[in-house]
Amino acid sequence: MALRVQKYGGSSVGSVERVTAVADRVAAAREQGDDIVVVVSAMGSTTDELISLSRQVTPNPDPRELDTLLSTGELVTSTLLAMALRERNHPAVSLSGLQAGIRTDSDFTRARITEVEPHRALDEISRGNIVIVAGFQGTTDAMETTTLGRGGSDTTAVALAAALRPEACEIFTDVDGIYTADPRLVPNARPLVDISYEEMLEMASEGARVMHHRAVELAWVYDVPIHVSSTFTYGRGTRIHGGPLMEIRNKVRGIAHETDVARVTVRRVPDQPGIAADLFSPLADAGISVDIIVQNVGEDGHSDVSFTVANGDVEATLEHVRTVATTFKAGEVTADRQLAKVSVVGAGLQNSPGYAARTFQALSGAGINIEMITTAEISITCVVRESAVEEATRALHSAFDLEETDG
């Protein structure tokens, strides 16, 4: 008798009908003889509705209050699913974040899990119960309710799997798995059979959005293999795991893209120690994530520095950077919001000559100008005009023969 941890996301439980469909799926898994722990998200748009409710009261909801408010969404789903399973004659019990032992720090709205105390879940399993855990939430040592922020329910599932060591940690979502590229852009993209944590992380942070990078990171640290598949079909899905695959393989696995990209450029930055720190520390303090940073070769003791941020952060970034630029007498600070990035992802790319050249040739062949380039251990990323991202993704997908992938 194996233990399985399953997670169903918001669209999988988007209505009462879908909750009962999930109950059928969980019941089927149970009838195979396995013990089941299910993690659920809030139903469909519930979280957005609760946020909207709070905004009718105040433009700046208190984070502590907001977390308790939002935590009710997952409580509703978890209790309904437990009821639906009991209706199917399967003993089931819902557990809140508190009851499931999801302990966090007290950084409300984006708490990090510090510990999972799985005693209660294990007790319920040993009593023959299917355990339904409200995802996305936890509690501090002071019994404060917290939420985990983006990717929260995935993170709950992986953290529980790290504590419970199930045979499988299954993430059910609205897609068939991790694709070689976004199928909306590349019609002949195909789901991968497996992918390494590191590659997945690159795909996720580059925009694959099937699983939040934070949950993938946690899975990597605790070596929790994850199986991603669709709630709505019975496709084979994608297995995300460590193992020997990184060593024995050396090929492009997928093309990721991201359209929420803006570039900020600071002209004529003096080449002197400490400038980079002065430039980027205020952004870090303001919680602004800087992605790609490129510094051109300087001349006459100056160089141009460009970096990318999310479009929503451009105004704040300009404000901070202009202040700093003035103090060290740099030149103009400009922003370009019409950009996107496209990445070729695969283990060992950086150590293998030819991949970068092939990437640039493919884009060039499609008549696409490259605005910025950055390479990492397992990826080559090019910033292009936003209008060209679709064609760029298709060109690279084709250049690396991904439509013929073995998965």
Next chain:
Amino acid sequence: MALRVQKYGGSSVGSVERVTAVADRVAAAREQGDDIVVVVSAMGSTTDELISLSRQVTPNPDPRELDTLLSTGELVTSTLLAMALRERNHPAVSLSGLQAGIRTDSDFTRARITEVEPHRALDEISRGNIVIVAGFQGTTDAMETTTLGRGGSDTTAVALAAALRPEACEIFTDVDGIYTADPRLVPNARPLVDISYEEMLEMASEGARVMHHRAVELAWVYDVPIHVSSTFTYGRGTRIHGGPLMEIRNKVRGIAHETDVARVTVRRVPDQPGIAADLFSPLADAGISVDIIVQNVGEDGHSDVSFTVANGDVEATLEHVRTVATTFKAGEVTADRQLAKVSVVGAGLQNSPGYAARTFQALSGAGINIEMITTAEISITCVVRESAVEEATRALHSAFDLEETDG
């Protein structure tokens, strides 16, 4: 600086607008310099909507799951009210039943409070926070979420007041206080300035419905004075308390009525020991509340027994009673569903000759037939046809000069 416990019911917080209106009221109380603990119900019809959601999943929701589901309603109100107060620059913090230390037994859907541990609430008060407590909910020693059943939020407020000993326990509702009779039936009914616990209990159980009898009982046991008034007006309301008023006064305080009354009659019950126990024990075991019991004077070793139950319990009652009646060879068992009761309530009525006679004269004068009579320490109750209840209430209200009450 005094401490005040305030409770706002479902209609008082029936919409976001009303929650913000309550925030204004609480803020005004705070600005008088008092410390405030607020207990809130779920917004308007939220509880009914959650029950309906559960019924879409199963006709018989598991009580434990239902309690966690329903508890979310009060969490939503409490967090929104805390946010609204912070928006008004008043530090406020919401507490769940767990956080507020509302400990209960594990009788889900109708848990009883076993203990209130007010440490967290006191800490928050000492930090200058207004404390908002989610009503209607508690937790067991095993950290299970429970709900308190009918009258739950009133009970939360009184239990907190019993632990915190505030200057006032204020129940805000949609009426101006406790009336001499239901104003929908008796247009010149007036709110009482004060009423004893015992009288209030009689008014509540006889249908006044402003506060649940369970909360009044708890207030009586712990001698917590309660002030009932309207959220929507600034009337003076009614004070419910113990004190000397029962001894020094000896008059009719109000007329209560109740229309959900059915009478079951068992003919020719043999006069032998143990019959009453045999008749009523199965009903108690089935959770059926029997209200008035009348046994006529018997002849030839038999008597007729009549008693009242709620209309919804008639079918089950007939089934149980007919089984027992057969075993001891009683006669026919019949039910009459078209009844109501009307009660004259006031401390010391039973010991004061004349009140009963005046009651019967008033009903007789109005041409109303009395079907059953029962008297208690502080009330005289007559069962009448349901069609006559309105006129009976008006006749008694007038007979005891209640429109001229000093309140």
